[in-house]
Amino acid sequence: MSDHAFPKLHNAMWPGLVGKEEGTDHPPISLDRMLELTAGAEVNGQKFDGIDYFLFLPHTDPDASDDELRGI
Structure with missing residues (x-):
C-alpha cells in the first residue's frame, strides 16, 4: 500500500441503477x-x-430541495 494520501478511491453508485428495472431479474440496487x-x-x-x-x-x-439533500 502506498504512503500517499491521494488519490482517494471512491465507489460509484450509478452501476446500481443504470440498466436496472423493477420487476426484472436485474432490479435497481x-x-x-x-x-x-x-x-x-x-x-x-x-x-x-x-x-x-x-x-x-x-x-x-x-428535484429534491436543498433541505432534503442535506438530510442525505
Whole structure:
C-alpha cells in the first residue's frame, strides 16, 4: 500500500441503477445496499475512501430541495 494520501478511491453508485428495472431479474440496487457493499469491500487491506453519489431516482430525487439533500 502506498504512503500517499491521494488519490482517494471512491465507489460509484450509478452501476446500481443504470440498466436496472423493477420487476426484472436485474432490479435497481438500493442506496443502503450499495453503501453496505462499499463499506464491506476490501482487497489486500485497501478499502474505499468514499462514494461518488448519483443524483438519480430511486436513490435521490433530482428535484429534491436543498433541505432534503442535506438530510442525505
